[in-house]
Amino acid sequence: MTLERYEEKRDFSGTNEPAPHAMEQRPGALTFVVQKHAASRLHYDFRLEFGGALKSWAVPKGPSTDNTEKRLAVLVEDHPLDYASFEGVIGDGNYGAGQVIVWDMGIYSPDEGGLSWHDREEAERRMLAGLDAGKLSFTLRGHKLQGSWTLVRTTRGPNEWLLIKHKDAHTDTERDVLDDGASVVCGLTLEQLRSGRLPDPSLAAGVVSFGKPARMPRTLKPMLAHAVDGVFSSPGWLFEPKLDGFRALAFLQDGNVRLISRTGKDMTKNFRGIADDLSVLPHRDMVLDGEIVALGDDGLPDFVLLQNNAGMYKVPGAESASVKAATVAYYPFDVLYLDGRDLRQAPLQQRKHALRLAVPPSERIRSMEYVDGEGEAFFRVAEQLGLEGIVAKRRDSRYNAGERSRDWLKIKQVLSQEFVIAGYTKGEGERAETFGAVALGYYDGGTLTYAGRAGSGFTQQTLRSTLAALEPLQTEACPFPAVPADLESLQVTWVQPERVAQVKFSQWTGDGVLRAPVFLGLRDDVQPRAIVRETPEPVSSVVERTAPASDAHTESRDVVEQLARIRKNGHVEIGGQRFAVTNMDKVFWPETESRAAVTKGDMLRYYAQVAPYLLPHLRDRPLTMTRYPNGIDGGSFYQKRWEHDLPPFAETVRLFSTAAEGDVDYLAVNNLATLIWLAQLADLELHPWLSRTAIEPDAVHLRESFTGSKEELRQSVLNYPDFIVFDLDPYIYSGEEKAGEEPELNRRAFAKGAEVALSLKDLLDQLSLSSFLKTSGKTGLHIYVPILREYDYAVTRKACELIGRFLLRQRQRDLTMEWSVSRRAGKIFLDHNMNVMGKNMASIYSLRPLPGAPVSVPLRWDELPDVYPSDFNIDTVHQRLADVGDLWGDILDAKHDLRRLSEAAGE
Structure with a gap:
């Protein structure tokens, strides 16, 4: 395939689109991307990787999951492979000018005649043959599009094709998949790009620019959470469901996968399907942390089903149909290493983003959903679903392997923990051939301490499988320092304390034993000597409670x-x-x-x-x-x-x-x-x-x-601003001003200021910097660029000056940065000196001391040519807010790292 047509259509000095260049062969399955593109007409670009490029079709109406819908797909020029990560704004005057987001992405395989997930060479051969024949059939594994699809060439010409969904489990005739209009990479919509917000290039699809270059670790111990006694809400935390399963670290290297338990045991053979789904991901090396669970008929985790499906404690011939039908899935919740970079010291929020892009979901690989800030509401949902509880994690937490950290907190709605099995009592009646209850304990200062006995929760199958696991461990000696009082009158078979049980219970009694314990299953992923009594800390000692707003x-x-x-x-x-x-x-x-x-x-x-x-x-x-x-x-x-x-x-x-x-x-x-x-x-x-x-x-x-x-002030957070600000003040006079007065508001001046502001936006777009616009409430315009607080005011002032000087070279006739007022006449003054600690500008929605009670109001960039500052005053702003909401409501979520700009400037 050739990229000559792609190059001929583009001037790479005026567009951010990637120029073609040689790329290393990717591992794993073939990839696909669907980009939503607001060019002269809105359409979706459907792109499949094969033949060393992205074969591309423009789909005017977008894909449909309704198998009765046939969507026109026009074959266009091939695109380079790294176009799959392109998001942003293609500037006016360029081919395809408009906004672009990655609407969906993932991996795929040709599927007519069988799937080729593990054989990239064979997959490409089949796709090239299908292209020549005029019919492509393939299975997608994306974030929004899944299942089998086809592209069929029509008789109207070589470039007219139809995109059709095959009928399968992923067919949906009721829901319009296009209703979800946000990018799967940056989370933004085309409307947000039009308003000035741009994707953060450091979070681009397929690009991991954070973390430390390092060799992939061969082994790791998982980071553990502290237990706390209550739930809380806080904007600095995110909250995940606590799933009842096996913790597993997944190591992917050159297509080979190892699933390792908390204790270092290799579980790959027990969960081969999960390993197979991970092995086809398009990454050379990766380490994930997550939970393996078995899902019951209600879609919720079932620990007993998990054990039976894992094959760890089955008794031959005891499997049931319900066990065979269970879906076993891996829920990764963290990525620790990816494509040559150790991510453990990066903030959790960044790792979460990288994880979502690196691992498209499948039947056996599921996304671990989480919510920001709202822990109390999320806990109520977990209670309603019958989940074990939730886990709270600081958004900025680092991954401290092998440590139990207070940056991660587990909050249980049902008390449960692991206990060591020290023996079992003689069974009676239906349990005469197995046992009555297991004696439980935990370690306290190296001594095994009695915690009670559990007799409920067992099925005939788990009674037999548990007995089979315990019989080889029989011993004459009681593992406790003394026989517990409530076991003295019972016939107990003692065992070496080498097996661990998961048990739920209602509370601890005053005597230090469990009330109403229920056996959930055996665990093989926890060391017996690591079992201690979990005593939840007061949540107030770990994190400040945030009162519900x-x-x-x-x-x-x-x-x-x-x-x-x-x-x-x-x-x-x-x-x-x-x-x-x-x-x-x-x-x-x-x-x-x-x-x-x-x-x-x-x-x-x-x-x-x-x-x-x-x-x-x-x-x-x-x-x-x-x-x-x-x-x-x-x-x-x-x-x-x-x-x-x-x-x-x-x-x-x-x-x-x-x-x-x-x-x-x-x-x-x-x-x-x-x-x-x-x-x-x-x-x-x-x-x-x-x-x-x-x-x-x-x-x-x-x-x-x-x-x-x-x-001390200079070293503090107050010397690190959230924004770079560009203050544009027109020095174009109306002719009505008195001697020495500042220019008054007039339409000629504001129109010129708007023109300069739009040129500034084009420049910021090229730098991949989001920009938020507002009226000053007087005569000018303010442009705010949200940034990560990694650089102090000295750097942000210099960055503003650097960008301003570059823009000045383009617009010398109507822009000035002169400090002398007399030399500003007839031009728009760009003031970079507002980027100084202690200086400030009128807030959005602030009233201003001019006739008519004007207000400084946020604007969408696309409405700038049609508005005038006097449109926004004390009487009109309330209705505007009702109509458009707070256009700056997410400004602090749109931050960018200035490192790229600083490197370009040689700083």
Whole structure:
């Protein structure tokens, strides 16, 4: 196959698309990708790897899982193999200009005449033959598309084909698979790309750019979790279901797979199907951590079924039909090594992302779902499903092999743990040929301690299989220091303490034995000497509980209603705190030709209305106040420090001030009460810092001490901003300004500013940096680029200047970075000096002190040519929020690493 047509259609100096280059032969099965592409017309690019390239079809209506649907698929030019990881924006003027996401990806095999998962060469030969014959039949194993499909060439021409789903277990005539419009790689939609957010290149499909280059480890011990006594919610944690199965590390190297238990036992022969599914993954080497479970008819894990399907403790002839029918699956929840990189010291959130891309699901390889932050709600779901419990993990946790870490916590809704079997009692009646109960124990300081006996939970089959496992271990000596009192009158056969049982129970009694123990099964993946009594720690000693968030919108509406009842002076109660609001009828924005006067009461009600959207952008950030006690025409003053008594709900950030030559307190707007209290103080504008005090999730390596010296502050998290900001101010005058006045808002100036902003966005797109846009609320535009907090203000200021200077070379006629005001006339001024610790810009949704009560409002990039700053004011913003929501709601989830930019700059 040739890539000449691909090269002919593209100018690689103007597009981020990959240029063709030689690539090393991939291991594993052949790969496929489906890219959703908003070019001149929306379509889906369906691409199959064979012949050294991606054979590509454009599918205008996208694939359908309905086998009666025949979707037109137009054969287009071949694409290079690394195009499979391409996501982003193809700039205007380029072939295929528009947004692209990886809608689905995975592996496939030709399937007519049998599958060829393990023979890549044979698979390619069959696909090339099918291409020549005009019919391709293949099985997909992707995140969204699964099962058997066909591509059939029509008689209308060599490039017109039909994409059709074969009828199988993955056929679905009811659901439209296209309803899920997000990328399987970055999680973004085309609409989010259009609004300015771009995929993080460090998380591209098939690309692992984090972690440490290293040889693949031959052995590892799994990281273990601490038990805690309660559930909690926290944004710094993620929560997974706790599955009742066998822990297994999976080692993949050159197509060979080993499944290793917690104790180092090789379980591969017991779970050959899982090993086969892992062996065809397109990775040369990989280490996974996960849980092997057997799924019952209800789709939930069943430990007894798992044992029987594993073949570990079966009694010959005892298998049942239900056992044979069970689905045994591997749920990987972590990736520790991938394609030459040791990922164990990377944050868990990054490892989770890499795992999802590296391992497409199959019948025997399942995705371990998790939720962010909402542990209490997730625990309730686990209870309803009858799961064992949940596991909480810090989003930024590293993988500490062999350690029991407080970064991972297990929270059980049913008490259960492993116990050592020390013996069994004589059976009676139906159990006369087996036994009555097993005697259980755990180790305490090297001594085996009695924990009670379990007689329930056994079936006739597990009675026989357990007895078969224990009989060879019979001994005359009691393994306990003394025969337990409740066993003295019973006939007990003692055994060497070498077998481990999984047991659930209701509680521990005051005598230290189990109440209502139920035998679940034998375990062969735990060392008997490692069994101790699990004593859950108080959750409050391990992690701060986060109180369930109140409904921010309900609270907001309540405060608006309270304020609406106050004509002049009164009190408002928020979160149980009551304080005075005064002079509600005072005019803060005088009447204009187009609107009535705006009062202080109007301002308070506005801030209460927008609080659910505004507060997340203020939280944990030191604030500079701009107070207008007598309205916008009555004078104002800045106030950074707060030196008076505070109401109990107001929080401050104490930090070193060079100007004060000591430590001072800044206010932080962390709740609705503080926001309304500040409005009561006539703090008309809200100017938060670009950095914040909270270290999670991307700054846990930074200091939280801001006091004592300039150096201490410089070393702290407050010197590491969340954003690079580009402040675009038009210095194009309307002609109505008085001598010495700043340019007033005028359409010619704003149109030119919008033009420059769009050029800046194109440049940021080429750098693969997401950009978020807002009006300044005055005459200009603000562009925020969210970044990981790895670089301080000195670096972000330099990065802004570097990008600005590059843009300046392209737009010398209408852009300037001159500091002298007189030399800015007639141009758009790009101010990179806002990227300094302590400097700030008006927050989104902040009111501004200009006639008409304008507001700084987030915009979608595609609406910029059609809007004007005066469209957004105190009266219109609430409806806009109802219509479009908070366009910046996910800005902190869109962060990029500046390393790529810094390397390009030679820094």
